[in-house]
Amino acid sequence: MSASIDSDFPPFPLGAPRSPLTLDPRPSNPPQPVADHVRLDYPSRINAMALDSSKIVPSQGAYLAGELLFACDLMRRVEVEIVGDGPTVQTTADCDHPVLARHAALLMRAALGTRERLRVRVSAPDLPAHLGLGSSSGQIAAVAAAVNELYGRPVPARRLVKFLALNHGEEIDHDDGHLLPVQCLGGSAAAGLIPGAVQVIAGAHVPLLQAALPEDMRIVLGMPHDPVIWDARDSLAAEARHFDAFTTTGRTYGPEIAYRLLHDAWPALLDGDLGPLGSLLFDYRFRMGSLANCAFSHPELLATGEKVEHIFTEHLAEVLTLSSVGPTFAALTRTPERCEQAFADAGLRTVRCRSWNSGYTLHGQEEQ
Incomplete structure (x- = not known):
């Protein structure tokens, strides 16, 4: 079955944008860093419902099912800092899911055209992968948000949600240089980039509706x-x-x-x-x-x-x-x-x- 999956969903190189970042207006020069170091906590999402599960099947590389999500305080701690030497993007020895962390940082670096070398550390919730809680997409979104902060948030939140959904991938065993283009509806990115404990993401990865939940819930x-x-x-x-x-x-x-x-x-x-x-x-x-x-x-x-x-x-x-x-x-x-x-x-x-x-x-x- 893996051969068929590789044919229908071919792996792609780590950090290589499969869908470009579009900004209007397009900046003439890469953004400059506004800090040497950024640290943030990023919430997790519960994907409560696909709005139209018939569109879970991919359409020209996009997944247009839409979703209703709940954001929760299972937090992922991310630290990104500018360093003077070493690889373009490096991860600390204790970084959780370093392949995904590198992908997110490389993806943002390529999209923004920046040149600074980055070191990334992520501490993720102590839960196994593939529980349906968006651990992979949450990892990528959290690191991307931190890099965006490092440069003064040049990418608006809603644009970043779409960009990350269209460039999502998951780890492949024994291959640290490629990811598999698994479907992503945008909920993990929206949970941290868009305020609101309840959110509706439209089919084109557009955060559409947001609402708060009571504090005692x-x-x-x-x-x-x-x-x-x-x-x-x-x-x-x-x-x-x-x-x-x-x-x-x-x-x-x-x-x-x-x-x-x-x-x-x-x-x-x-x-x-x-x-x-x-x-x-x-x-x-x-x-x-x-x-x-x-x-x-x-x-x-x-x-x-x-x-x-x-x-x-x-x-x-x-x-x-x-x-x-x-x-x-x-x-x-x-x-x-x-x-x-x-x-x-x-x-x-x-x-x-x-x-x-x-x-x-x-x-x-x-x-x-």
Whole structure:
């Protein structure tokens, strides 16, 4: 299957933009650094729903499904500093996912035309990859945001979301020089670049709607104790085998999802009522075929779904959804202990976090 994946989704060189950065007006000269060092904390995203899963199938290199996301305080700490010698982009010995960190820094350096040598350090949340929490795209977005800060934010946030979505890639085992062009809808970048704990990303990677969540709202994640550890090729191949099912679900329910979101769920959310949004997400995941489409992510996903449905139907949480294709479930609740117990009873490991309304957070930096 990997040969077929390499044919349909050919690996690309680390740091090589597959889609250009477009700025209007285009600067005549590369930006100059405004600091020697930038340090920031970048939130994670929960991909609660694809707006039209029929467009998860790639279209000319872009993935136009759109998504609804929740931003949470599972923070990734990034430090980028200018150095005088060594490789163009270097990572510290303790940098998490150094290949992705290098890709992001090289990508921004190529897009901006800058020449400074950079050293990058990333400390990521202590969670396995491929849980559906956007760890790869979050890593790239966080480093790119830090480099953008280093040069005074020459790339506007919304433009950077699109650029990163179109140039996303994931690590390939035993190949530190290439990435696999796995689909990206833009949610991990938007979670840190655009304020708002609830966001809608339109199909063309455009942050469209943003809203805050109440301060007392908690997010409880339930994930397998033994998640499947995928190589990017194997993960993409497994998902590709289900593209037809994603397409059917999107074509069948896409219009209903759009109508309910825009005319029911979002207006209620702005009035402080999560009920219609919770009902839409529950129906999407548990009644419209999404959970079955995502069952490849873990052998127990469907059985686990049956065990945790009651979290929503018995009102333990205002929202119950899957993140991305799983296998992590997410509950938004004011009674986190009850949700943690329900997830534990279903055989899941639990992580509690907070919704995050503020985008990435800068720490003190040394001015030039």
